[in-house]
Amino acid sequence: MITIFTDNCNPISQILYDHTLNALQFHQLTCSCGCSGGLSVHGYYRRNIKVGVCLVPLRICRVKCAVCKRTHALLLSAIVPYSQIGLSEQIRILSCYESSGDFAAIMNGHPTIDESNIRHVIRQYRCHWRQRRLAIGLTLSMTSHFISQCFSGFSRQFMQIKPTPNVFFPKPT
Numbered sequence: 179m180i181t182i183f184t185d186n187c188n189p190i191s192q193i194l195y196d197h198t199l200n201a202l203q204f205h206q207l208t209c210s211c212g213c214s215g216g217l218s219v220h221g222y223y224r225r226n227i228k229v230g231v232c233l234v235p236l237r238i239c240r241v242k243c244a245v246c247k248r249t250h251a252l253l254l255s256a257i258v259p260y261s262q263i264g265l266s267e268q269i270r271i272l273s274c275y276e277s278s279g280d281f282a283a284i285m286n287g288h289p290t291i292d293e294s295n296i297r298h299v300i301r302q303y304r305c306h307w308r309q310r311r312l313a314i315g316l317t318l319s320m321t322s323h324f325i326s327q328c329f330s331g332f333s334r335q336f337m338q339i340k341p342t343p344n345v346f347f348p349k350p351t
């Protein structure tokens with residue numbers, strides 16, 4: 179997969195996703211094999227993300243590398259691979275876990291996120307990410323710095339559990 183950096187000021191939606199991809203120069207994308215310029219659209223698949231009170235269906239684009247033939251989903255940095263809970267919500271849950279332990283505000287603001295979702299996020303964090311985060315001295319935040327440090331340190335999105343190759347495409351400068 180390839181993760182494209184997006185500012186987190188807008189909630190995840192198909193419009194945001196399509197807008198981000200439309201603004202993208204596909205030839206700038208790099209495959210996990212190291213080749214750039216060889217990726218073209220291969221197809222689409224559906225997945226749902228929990229945003230606020232709804233489950234938002236997203237049509238995700240898949241690209242294929244002309245060199246290694248591998249396919250990659252194009253994800254936004256607001257998405258955690260294989261999770262229906264977005265990055266900002268996971269970071270809010272974990273910030274609460276590390277401080278007050280009071281999740282009422284999160285559940286009130288996101289009725290699709292329940293206690294078992296919260297317990298699951300915390301369990302995954304304790305098993306896979308807490309020590310990693312502490313090892314590189316990162317403070318939980320939604321900044322591009324935080325996201326890019328997770329990619330440069332661990333070659334994957336924060337809270338991504340499966341070790342599927344994930345190439346970060348930072349905001350073009």
Ligand SMILES: [Zn+2]
Binds near residue numbers: 209246
């Ligand atoms: Zn490739």
